[in-house]
Amino acid sequence: MHLPRHPYFMVTFMILANTVCHGIIILEEDLETPPEVLKTGSLETLTLDCPFVMEEKDIPEHLTVQWMYNGYDVNIYQWIPITDTKPQSLGPFKDRVNLEYEISSDPMYKHRALSLLNPTTELTGIYTCRVSSFEDDDKYLNRRVIIYSEPSEFKIQTEQINQTNVKITCEADNIFPEPEVYIYKNYNGELVQLEDTAEEKTWKSSNGNEGEGTYTIHAEVTIADEDLTGLTQFGCDLRIPETNVSFTDTLSYEPRITIVSYEDYEPESAPRNDLSGVSPHEAASTRSGSSCRCHFVVLLLFVSVLLATLSL
Numbered sequence: 365m366h367l368p369r370h371p372y373f374m375v376t377f378m379i380l381a382n383t384v385c386h387g388i389i390i391l392e393e394d395l396e397t398p399p400e401v402l403k404t405g406s407l408e409t410l411t412l413d414c415p416f417v418m419e420e421k422d423i424p425e426h427l428t429v430q431w432m433y434n435g436y437d438v439n440i441y442q443w444i445p446i447t448d449t450k451p452q453s454l455g456p457f458k459d460r461v462n463l464e465y466e467i468s469s470d471p472m473y474k475h476r477a478l479s480l481l482n483p484t485t486e487l488t489g490i491y492t493c494r495v496s497s498f499e500d501d502d503k504y505l506n507r508r509v510i511i512y513s514e515p516s517e518f519k520i521q522t523e524q525i526n527q528t529n530v531k532i533t534c535e536a537d538n539i540f541p542e543p544e545v546y547i548y549k550n551y552n553g554e555l556v557q558l559e560d561t562a563e564e565k566t567w568k569s570s571n572g573n574e575g576e577g578t579y580t581i582h583a584e585v586t587i588a589d590e591d592l593t594g595l596t597q598f599g600c601d602l603r604i605p606e607t608n609v610s611f612t613d614t615l616s617y618e619p620r621i622t623i624v625s626y627e628d629y630e631p632e633s634a635p636r637n638d639l640s641g642v643s644p645h646e647a648a649s650t651r652s653g654s655s656c657r658c659h660f661v662v663l664l665l666f667v668s669v670l671l672a673t674l675s676l
């Protein structure tokens with residue numbers, strides 16, 4: 365039997381084990397269990413364990429393991445160890461659970477885990493395990509499951525709405541669950557969120573089932589070109605709450621009015637360091653070469669005007 369090694373847990377476990385002789389002890393705490401995060405269609409089964417121990421050798425007659433979905437009203441799974449029969453899946457989960465799955469060979473524990481088949485977005489939610497017997501209070505464990513779908517048609521775009529302002533639009537389709545939307549500008553590597561972004565998130569149900577579907581996202585913000593200092597990268601992030609999952613699209617935009625700040629100003633004759641592969645010396649000589657040509661043309665013009673004047 366696998367026991368978590370958390371010291372706080374071990375102390376709690378030892379205290380409980382000494383004081384409650386016939387109790388049910390669930391070997392995990394809600395807060396210690398991070399959510400299960402997975403991409404829709406990426407797994408054949410998702411197993412949620414409900415590790416508990418009984419301080420008895422024989423299986424208590426009334427020991428029952430249940431799983432409930434999004435609250436205590438929807439019972440989706442039930443198993444009574446003493447009957448030595450398979451568990452049952454119920455209601456909307458009737459065909460979504462692998463009833464053959466055994467997490468342990470011990471007859472007291474073997475079907476305590478819920479094994480969900482082909483987990484897809486609509487199975488996102490909170491799963492609660494309840495272990496009950498006549499001898500003790502019911503014990504609960506909550507497991508959070510987030511099954512996301514990647515957006516399609518996801519893009520950020522710019523549109524110049526008049527001479528001075530630009531509209532930045534971020535759109536995405538088929539994303540689940542509802543994401544947080546951030547439009548930002550990349551300011552020398554620092555991402556600055558653009559304020560006053562208007563967002564619209566539309567629920568689109570699929571398979572004729574109101575509870576199953578995805579979101580369509582539209583967000584936009586208008587800014588003035590003069591608030592930008594030269595070539596700017598805009599980005600749009602769609603973040604799935606409570607996870608590290610996010611999707612990003614970026615775009616470069618050249619504002620029409622560029623404010624050159626004093627520090628950015630470089631005299632024309634100074635060698636530029638953005639000519640990759642060309643040494644400053646070569647860059648400088650390329651420059652002086654072209655200014656020589658320019659002087660030469662002026663000289664030619666002057667000479668031809670002089671000759672024309674003389675020949676008159």
Ligand SMILES: *[C@@H]1O[C@H](CO)[C@@H](O)[C@H](O)[C@H]1NC(C)=O
Nearest residue numbers: 525526527528529530586587
């Ligand atoms: C351009 O559009 C912005 C935003 O709609 C508006 O505030 C601004 O007055 C407009 N400017 C011109 C020159 O039309």
Ligand SMILES: *[C@@H]1O[C@H](CO)[C@@H](O)[C@H](O)[C@H]1NC(C)=O
Nearest residue numbers: 398399401605606607608609
């Ligand atoms: C997100 O990533 C951090 C750092 O990698 C990790 O500590 C944290 O547990 C992750 N959170 C989730 C919900 O996966």
